[in-house]
Amino acid sequence: QLQLQESGPGLVKPSETLSLTCTVSGGSISSSSYYWGWIRQRLGKRLEWIGYIYYSGSTYYNPSLKSRLTMSLDTSKNQFSLRVRSVTAADTAVYYCARSDLYEYYFDYWGQGALVTVSS
Amino acid sequence: QSALTQPASVSGSPGQSITISCTGTSSDIQTYNHVSWYQQHPGKAPKVIIYDARKRPSGISNRFSGSKSGNTASLTISRLQAEDEADYYCCSYAGSGTWVFGGGTKVTVL
Numbered sequence: 001q002l003q004l005q006e007s008g009p010g011l012v013k014p015s016e017t018l019s020l021t022c023t024v025s026g027g028s029i030s031s032s033s034y035y036w037g038w039i040r041q042r043l044g045k046r047l048e049w050i051g052y053i054y055y056s057g058s059t060y061y062n063p064s065l066k067s068r069l070t071m072s073l074d075t076s077k078n079q080f081s082l083r084v085r086s087v088t089a090a091d092t093a094v095y096y097c098a099r100s101d102l103y104e105y106y107f108d109y110w111g112q113g114a115l116v117t118v119s120s
Numbered sequence: 121q122s123a124l125t126q127p128a129s130v131s132g133s134p135g136q137s138i139t140i141s142c143t144g145t146s147s148d149i150q151t152y153n154h155v156s157w158y159q160q161h162p163g164k165a166p167k168v169i170i171y172d173a174r175k176r177p178s179g180i181s182n183r184f185s186g187s188k189s190g191n192t193a194s195l196t197i198s199r200l201q202a203e204d205e206a207d208y209y210c211c212s213y214a215g216s217g218t219w220v221f222g223g224g225t226k227v228t229v230l
Contacts, residue, residue: 047221
């Protein structure tokens with residue numbers, strides 16, 4: 001059974017960089033069949049697609065966040081990561097990592113979510 | 121890239137059917153059939169219940185059905201049950217590898 005688990009600091013200061021890692025177990029992120037993505041949910045509840053990365057390293061980002069984002073893979077640890085630069089209070093949210101099938105076009109496995117608060 | 125539009129809340133009595141709409145644009149729902157719906161209970165991660173507008177993943181009850189017409193997708197929950205009380209989100213592929221979600225609809229079982 002595939003499992004995803006987010007990890008990272010729960011508190012980040014304004015203007016600094018938010019960093020999260022998603023550890024995948026029960027499957028390989030090196031598979032050519034899937035995208036590995038990030039979705040966030042601010043406390044007002046709306047889900048927001050952040051972006052995803054393919055095993056080749058190709059990335060696709062939300063245009064509204066693109067200038068502040070970096071996603072990467074660490075195949076040796078079966079992990080993928082998200083970095084958001086220059087954060088503000090508006091970046092406070094629960095961050096989910098998720099898997100999307102290359103051909104089925106939906107997010108089938110999700111992590112439990114990690115709350116990140118931006119505050120001084 | 122604007123969020124898809126959903127009603128904030130929908131309610132129904134046990135045994136009834138309810139329908140949640142999801143309105144997009146020519147850049148997303150109208151152009152692509154890749155509309156998915158997610159159910160989210162409090163404190164839990166979203167769970168897919170419909171994909172490609174009308175397909176159900178394995179293990180999802182046939183009380184959940186989806187449809188699409190023009191720039192609007194719909195989710196119908198038949199024979200409403202107490203366990204269906206949750207938030208529901210639509211999501212559409214928007215081209216160039218991007219996705220957009222709806223604002224979410226809270227379903228209340230009266």
